Amino acid sequence: KNNSDSLSLTDYDYILIDTHPDFSTITKNAIAISNYLLSPITPSEHGYNAKFDLETRLEKFRKSLFDYRTGETYVDA
Numbered sequence: 001k002n003n004s005d006s007l008s009l010t011d012y013d014y015i016l017i018d019t020h021p022d023f024s025t026i027t028k029n030a031i032a033i034s035n036y037l038l039s040p041i042t043p044s045e046h047g048y049n050a051k052f053d054l055e056t057r058l059e060k061f062r063k064s065l066f067d068y069r070t071g072e073t074y075v076d077a
Helices: 026-033 047-062
Strands: none
Touching: 026 047
């Protein structure tokens, strides 16, 4: 039996997963199972640079996690 079936995930419209602001294995797993990614940033030069750093890391992650048969990424977020 699939674990998601036992959790009754169809009873929920949204599930928010809050992770530490890094790119650890836990964060990558949360991103991999997510449909959307929200990442608040501060309105500063540092926040602006962090946004582009996250986009770069996310694109590399998408390219590294794909179905070898179809070439499609597993990452939707």
